[in-house]
Amino acid sequence: xxxxxxxxxxxxxxxxxxxxxxxxxxxxxxxxxxxxxxxxxxxxxxxxxxxxxxxxxxxxxxxxxxxxxxxxxxxxxxxxxxxxxxxxxxxxxxxxxxxxxxxxxxxxxxxxxxxxxxxxxxxxxxxxxxxxxxxxxxxxxxxxxxxxxxxxxxxxxxxxxxxxxxxxxxxxxxxxxxxxxxxxxx
Amino acid sequence: xxxxxxxxxxxxxxxxxxxxxxxxxxxxxxxxxxxxxxxxxxxxxxxxxxxxxxxxxxxxxxxxxxxxxxxxxxxxxxxxxxxxxxxxxxxxxxxxxxxxxxxxxxxxxxxxxxxxxxxxxxxxxxxxxxxxxxxxxxxxxxxxxxxxxxxxxxxxxxxxxxxxxxxxxxxxxxxxxxxxxxxxxxxxxxxxxxxxxxxxxxxxxxxxxxxxxxxxxxxxxxxxxxxxxxxxxxxxxxxxxxxxxxxxxxxxxxxxxxxxxxxxxxxxxxxxxxxxxxxxxxxxxxxxxxxxxxxxxxxxxxxxxxxxxxxxxxxxxxxxxxxxxxxxxxxxxxxxxxxxxxxxxxxxxxxxxxxxxxxxxxxxxxxxxxxxxxxxxxxxxxxxxxxxxxxxxxxxxxxxxxxxxxxxxxxxxxxxxxxxxxxxxxxxxxxxxxxxxxxxxxxxxxxxxxxxxxxxxxxxxxxxxxxxxxxxxxxxxxxxxxxxxxxxxxxxxxxxxxxxxxxxxxxxxxxxxxxxxxxxxxxxxxxxxxxxxxxxxxxxxxxxxxxxxxxxxxxxxxxxxxxxxxxxxxxx
Numbered sequence: 204x205x206x207x208x209x210x211x212x213x214x215x216x217x218x219x220x221x222x223x224x225x226x227x228x229x230x231x232x233x234x235x236x237x238x239x240x241x242x243x244x245x246x247x248x249x250x251x252x253x254x255x256x257x258x259x260x261x262x263x264x265x266x267x268x269x270x271x272x273x274x275x276x277x278x279x280x281x282x283x284x285x286x287x288x289x290x291x292x293x294x295x296x297x298x299x300x301x302x303x304x305x306x307x308x309x310x311x312x313x314x315x316x317x318x319x320x321x322x323x324x325x326x327x328x329x330x331x332x333x334x335x336x337x338x339x340x341x342x343x344x345x346x347x348x349x350x351x352x353x354x355x356x357x358x359x360x361x362x363x364x365x366x367x368x369x370x371x372x373x374x375x376x377x378x379x380x381x382x383x384x385x386x387x388x389x
Numbered sequence: 390x391x392x393x394x395x396x397x398x399x400x401x402x403x404x405x406x407x408x409x410x411x412x413x414x415x416x417x418x419x420x421x422x423x424x425x426x427x428x429x430x431x432x433x434x435x436x437x438x439x440x441x442x443x444x445x446x447x448x449x450x451x452x453x454x455x456x457x458x459x460x461x462x463x464x465x466x467x468x469x470x471x472x473x474x475x476x477x478x479x480x481x482x483x484x485x486x487x488x489x490x491x492x493x494x495x496x497x498x499x500x501x502x503x504x505x506x507x508x509x510x511x512x513x514x515x516x517x518x519x520x521x522x523x524x525x526x527x528x529x530x531x532x533x534x535x536x537x538x539x540x541x542x543x544x545x546x547x548x549x550x551x552x553x554x555x556x557x558x559x560x561x562x563x564x565x566x567x568x569x570x571x572x573x574x575x576x577x578x579x580x581x582x583x584x585x586x587x588x589x590x591x592x593x594x595x596x597x598x599x600x601x602x603x604x605x606x607x608x609x610x611x612x613x614x615x616x617x618x619x620x621x622x623x624x625x626x627x628x629x630x631x632x633x634x635x636x637x638x639x640x641x642x643x644x645x646x647x648x649x650x651x652x653x654x655x656x657x658x659x660x661x662x663x664x665x666x667x668x669x670x671x672x673x674x675x676x677x678x679x680x681x682x683x684x685x686x687x688x689x690x691x692x693x694x695x696x697x698x699x700x701x702x703x704x705x706x707x708x709x710x711x712x713x714x715x716x717x718x719x720x721x722x723x724x725x726x727x728x729x730x731x732x733x734x735x736x737x738x739x740x741x742x743x744x745x746x747x748x749x750x751x752x753x754x755x756x757x758x759x760x761x762x763x764x765x766x767x768x769x770x771x772x773x774x775x776x777x778x779x780x781x782x783x784x785x786x787x788x789x790x791x792x793x794x795x796x797x798x799x800x801x802x803x804x805x806x807x808x809x810x811x812x813x814x815x816x817x818x819x820x821x822x823x824x825x826x827x828x829x830x831x832x833x834x835x836x837x838x839x840x841x842x843x844x845x846x847x848x849x850x851x852x853x854x855x856x857x858x859x860x861x862x863x864x865x866x867x868x869x870x871x872x873x874x875x876x877x878x879x880x881x882x883x884x885x886x887x888x889x890x891x892x893x894x895x896x897x898x899x900x901x902x903x904x905x906x907x908x909x910x911x912x913x914x915x916x917x918x919x920x921x922x923x924x925x926x927x928x929x930x931x932x933x934x935x936x937x938x939x940x941x942x943x944x945x946x947x948x949x950x951x952x953x954x955x956x957x958x959x960x961x
Contacts, residue, residue: 277466277873278848279732279764279791280822282523284549284577288682289733360553374554374580 303357303379307335308386318376324368331355335384342368354385395420399428408433427451434458435893437475437499438918441948442483453492454518455480459499461896461942462846463871465523468898468940470924472955478505479953485512493518493544500524506531510538518544518572525551529578533559536567544572546599554580561586570594574601576625576656581605592617601625604658609637612644619647623677626656629664641667655679655705662690672697676724679705681731688742692717702726707733708743708764715747719754727760732791745772752779759817760785768825769797773807777814786811787822793849796826803827809834812842822846832856836863844869857881861888871896879906886913894944905934907941911961918950919943919961 301318314334321327328339340350347366348354355367359378367375367382393401402425405411415425431454434440445452459475477499484491491513501524509516516539529552535545536559560575560582570590575582582605591597591614599622602611606627615621641664645651651671660683672678675698680686684707686694691710695701701722708730710718718725728751730743745768751758752775759782768790797804804825812818812835819841823831827850835842836859843866851857857877860870862885870892878901889895889910904921911919922940950960 275793277463277468278793279789280466280846280848281732281764282465282549283467284523284551285682285731289684371581377579 301376303381305331305334305382305384307337307384310335316382318379323372324375328355328367331382331384337384344369352386356383356385357381358383395424398424402428406431430454432456436944436946437477437480438948438951439893439944439946442480444948446483446487446489450487451490453490454495455484455491455493456495456497457499458497461871461894462498462869463873463896463898464498468873469942470922470955470957473922473958474951474953474955475499476953477501478508481505481509481512485509489513490515492516493520495520495522496524497522498524500526501531502526503528503531503534507534510534513539515541517541518546520544520546520548521550522548523550528553529555529559529580532575533562536560536562537564540564540566541569542567543569543596545570546572546574547577548574550577552578554578558583558586560590563590565593568593569596571596572599572623573597574599574625576601576603576627576658578603579605584610588614588617594618595620597621599623599653601655602627604628608641608661608664612637612641615644615648620650621648622650623653624648624651624656625654625679626658628659629657630659630661638664638667642670646670649674651675653677653679655682657683657686660685662686665690665694669694669697674700676700677703679703681705681707681729683707684709684733688714695721698722700724703728705729705731707731709733710747711742712744712747712750715743716750716754719750722755724757725751725755726757728755728758729762730764731762732764742766745769748772749775752776756780757782759783762787762789764789764791766791767795767798768804768807769799770802770804770807770810771797771799773804774810777807777810781814782817783811783815784817785820786815786818787820787846788824789822790824793824794826803830805830805834809838812838817841820844823850824848828852829856829859832859836860839864841866843867845871847872847875849874851875851877854878854881854884858884861885867891868893870894872898872900874899876901878902879909882906883909886910886917889914889917889943890945892945894942896940896942897938898940900937902938902941903934904936904938907938908934908961910943916945916947917943918946920954921959921961922957923959924957 302315303318304313305316306313316330316334318327321330324342332339337353338351339353339355340348342348356364357367357375357379358381359365360380364383370378398421402411402414405414408431411425411429415422426449428451429449430452432445432449432452433456434445435458437457437459457477457480459477460469460473463469464473475498477496485508492515494509495518501521506527509519519535519542532545532552535542563586567590571594582603584606587606588610591600597618598620600614600618601623602614602625604627606614608629611626611629615624645667648671652674654668654671654675654677657680662685665686672694678698678701680691688709688711691706692714695714695717699721702724704718704722704725704727706729710730715730718728730747733742743763743765745765748763748765748768749772756779758780761783762785765788768788796802797807805828808823808827808831812821818839821835821839821842821844823846829852832851832855835845842864845860845864845867854877856875857872858881860867861881873896877897882897882902883906907919907921911917920942921938922942924939954960
């Protein structure tokens with residue numbers, strides 16, 4: 204009545220699991236992890252087979268350090284709210300990077316910058332000036348940027364184009380989707 | 390047959406607070422039904438699609454307090470696509486149209502829009518209390534409408550919602566005439582608030598008992614606010630960070646000393662450890678402490694803190710407390726009833742700092758423990774058996790081993806025996822979540838012993854249809870069953886279709902049930918909505934009955950298929 208299969212270190216079902224991990228992050232898997240589940244489901248027999256296959260893979264690697272765990276959707280069962288609040292902090296700590304496109308009117312191609320690198324508007328604007336070789340004017344709440352043909356704008360979460368500098372830096376960082384250096388009046 | 394006039398009956402029914410009691414009373418006879426119907430003030434709708442707003446209003450025309458739940462529980466873990474449903478607007482609209490005197494609205498996992506909040510604020514003159522848990526779809530503009538228009542607002546409680554923060558001044562929208570607040574919780578909001586407005590609001594609400602701030606409220610503002618509200622019973626700090634110069638810390642200490650009523654604390658969203666000792670004087674009176682959003686407090690500091698908390702009944706903490714720290718909890722917190730240990734590093738490799746040892750220590754030290762949520766690195770059968778023996782009073786037992794199918798690391802056996810011991814010993818168990826390597830055997834135990842079980846969550850477990858059948862046959866009080874990635878198929882699904890009318894809902898994802906099986910079920914049970922959620926392969930709907938269903942959610946309902954289902958949801 205007892206199953207003869209030896210239960211190894213719990214990696215048996217990995218082959219049949221949907222993952223969000225990058226292909227190749229888990230050395231034991233032969234196939235790309237993301238596409239396993241979506242179209243075709245493994246039958247129970249196949250699941251058994253892949254189970255024992257992975258078990259034999261594992262016994263080889265038993266001596267090594269545990270591989271980085273590929274993520275399974277929804278596991279561990281932590282509320283997204285809680286996960287997001289940790290990831291936010293991780294991002295802040297490790298500089299996970301927040302790359303946005305920057306376009307400049309008239310430039311042949313776009314650039315990308317990491318907003319997380321900067322701590323304030325002056326730093327960001329300075330970097331943009333250096334990247335595109337132009338000068339930005341003085342910012343004032345009343346008149347926007349004075350003294351130059353160029354105006355920095357950003358697209359926010361709603362898809363609206365906003366003037367850079369109006370909102371607190373933290374709020375800007377969290378809502379900026381892309382940047383654009385506008386040329387000319389208006 | 391009525392010996393009493395209706396008013397007397399109504400007065401007697403007033404003493405019945407439980408929904409089940411009131412439901413039972415309505416079944417006695419027509420006149421009791423009538424009296425109960427007209428005197429029912431509080432209604433609980435566990436699945437917003439089981440009934441329609443119109444029918445609810447017809448059934449309980451004088452409802453004052455409504456609780457609604459929307460999305461399936463697994464939506465919390467991203468298993469349900471966005472836009473699945475759970476919209477509250479139709480409910481608010483229907484109640485507004487029918488002039489319902491709504492006073493309290495409590496929502497969980499629902500989609501709330503600004504329009505809904507605005508309509509709510511305008512339509513119900515006596516509206517007193519809004520509690521939103523794990524909801525989404527609104528911005529701070531909606532909150533501004535509530536603040537501005539609900540003149541008698543007592544409670545605004547936002548728990549773990551996804552709220553878009555506009556550059557608005559929603560807090561400033563509370564008029565100067567608003568002095569009725571008893572509870573204000575905006576910890577989940579991400580943006581700035583007007584600190585002056587907040588201080589003034591707190592100062593003019595003498596009945597404020599519960600205040601939970603968000604991260605944007607700095608420590609010095611907290612200190613000023615507390616000076617205005619020494620009567621607080623429940624405090625959620627915002628950012629607990631300050632350059633710890635002596636003056637700040639001293640001011641803080643003396644302020645906390647004035648707050649003699651605080652029994653519950655949470656927050657510490659960012660922490661300067663040197664400021665932590667300021668709360669030691671309060672700790673001795675705390676019955677509830679939530680440090681699960683405070684990864685900035687390291688194990689040693691946590692342990693120092695816990696030493697002061699002898700009266701703790703509820704503790705939510707991160708696993709960086711470690712097994713050693715849980716040992717300290719076990720020695721110190723003898724009154725502990727509820728413990729939740731969350732993972733500080735959900736996707737980390739072997740960094741989770743608690744194992745079965747911590748849980749065993751707790752079980753020896755805290756005999757009153759009845760509610761547990763425990764994320765851990767590993768678990769053994771021996772430990773579970775010990776825990777079952779020490780704590781027979783569990784009503785909620787949720788164990789989450791980070792490696793979902795991990796066996797007992799000592800014996801390499803499945804955890805069937807361990808969980809079997811839990812269900813056998815804890816005769817009052819109502820909620821259970823399993824993890825680890827599990828065979829059909831554990832379900833045999835659950836079916837045999839878990840007589841009071843109402844909610845069961847299963848993932849990556851079992852060998853065959855027998856597992857699910859043991860549960861469906863054995864657990865007579867089962868209301869919610871949610872299953873993912875288990876080898877349960879059509880036989881399990883279809884053997885006892887009548888069972889589903891005794892339950893609120895069943896969720897099955899990545900299992901072996903096929904489209905054909907679901908169709909059979911839907912046909913046999915017209916009062917069950919069988920929803921197939923298919924994010925991929927939408928064009929293949931209905932073409933192959935042998936196709937396995939990715940996600941199925943079925944629930945009993947009195948109102949047939951819902952009309953607001955998105956394109957990726959197909960009600961059979």
